[in-house]
Amino acid sequence: MGGTLEAQLQPLREKIDHLDTQLIRLLNERAAVAHEVGEVKKGFDAPVYRPEREQQVIARLQQMSTGPLRDEHIAHIWLEIMSASRALEKSTTVAFLGPVGTYSEAAALDYFGNSASGLPCPSIDEVFRSVETGASEFGVVPVENSTEGAVSRTLDLLLNTTLPITGEIALPIHHSLLSRSGALAEVEIVCAHPQALAQCQRWLSTHLPKAERRAVSSNAEGARLAAEDSRIAAIAGERAASHYKLQTAAPMIQDDAHNRTRFYVLGGTPPLSSGADQTSLILSVKNEAGAVYRMLEPFARYGVSMTRFESRPARSGSWAYYFYIDVEGHRDDAKVADALHALTDQAAFVRIVGSYPRAK
The missing domain is CATH 3.30.70.260 (ACT domain)
Structure with a gap:
């Protein structure tokens, strides 16, 4: 194919611009219909959010698709489309174990989309209480990790609450060691949630055998402490690194490459059958x-x-x-x-x- 790079790219860019023009028109049409759905629901006092319906929509589109978009791409795209449409009807408040930057926040946004309003809570107990008192519509709490097992506090609280479980999230957990400088040699203390410390114990014993391991209430709290003290490194994810302006001293330090945490979604209307x-x-x-x-x-x-x-x-x-x-x-x-x-x-x-x- 001859010609300059720009000459070859120009017709493709024009094609993308044309497709984007169609997409934005169709997305706005879709949002308008979704708003009409919301108005009908108001008349019947029906819930705005129906997770089983959203799952069915995504599954149908995945089945229709012939690529090159993969199923996970379609799921992420339509999650955000539906999240934005819900926000036009009513803002959705979701409580999670805070502070900002935890995996619980990542799980909440992964499930509800970035148009939801997050409410960070200082403990799992407060997440339950927030939904029970109506301060938030939904709560997201960790229930088990593939390496360390059940989250006991969540199980104990489930016994004494009337809140229904209305969804679940399985989140891959990719731990990084974060610090102000990103220099491994400067790390004297590693702060993280006890489960994160346990999930990285082999790596820490090999690479930071003399560093103090200090358990804190959440990985994001560890990141906050690391942002204040150059001797401290945190075990946390990308969201915490970005929020607290930390550098990566070592990526992917979890001992199990397939490390995952499962979260429950609490509150809302119990879903109907989705087929899965x-x-x-x-x-x-x-x-x-x-x-x-x-x-x-x-x-x-x-x-x-x-x-x-x-x-x-x-x-x-x-x-x-x-x-x-x-x-x-x-x-x-x-x-x-x-x-x-x-x-x-x-x-x-x-x-x-x-x-x-x-x-x-």
Whole structure:
């Protein structure tokens, strides 16, 4: 192909400009229709946000697409389109474990889009309280990490709240070591959430064996401290690095390359079935032989797959336990409904915490 670079690029740029003109017109038309949907919902006092509907929209577009955009590209693009459309109807406030720059904030924006308003909270307890009191519409809390396991405080609070779980996020966790100078040799103290310290312990032992490891309330708090003291490095992500103007002393320091954290979305209207759902339960049984087997038997009988099983002490002094269980399917799906009905005869305590679209 002959000609200068500019001569070859010019017709392609004109084509992109033409396509962008069509896109902006169509996006505004879409936003106008979404606004009409919002007006209809107001008349029926229906919720603005329906996660199962948004999942279905994205899944349909992914199925239609012939590329070159990949499924994850389509999901991110349409998440932001729908987030902006929701914001035209009503601002969505989402509480998360703060301060600004935490992975909880990243999870919240990954789920609700950047048009949502974030409300940083000093603790997981405050995230629950914010949604319970109406200070925020939704809350995002960590529930388990693929390396370190369950987040115990979240499980304990789920037992005593009436908030439903209405969604989940599975976020890849890429830890970086951040400091003011970005010089590894200057690091004397490493500040991070206890789970982040645990997730990077092998790297820290190899590269910073003499550095003090100091546990703080969140990785973003560690980043804030690092911004104030050149001796301190934080373990955190890109959002914290940008917000606190820190340099990367070492990227990707997590011991497990596939490290992920799962978050629950709390609050809002319980979603209808999306076709790709999960149901979370809290159960307890009498302290007698075979009780746990009888509790789980209905899932096997009706062909319901169990994807998670955790236990927590009931704190009653009698060695009793609560069991936190996730199963595939929505509570309204026939086989899940049958299993739950049978379960009520076997368990001493049953709480359906939520049925919601499963994280991709």
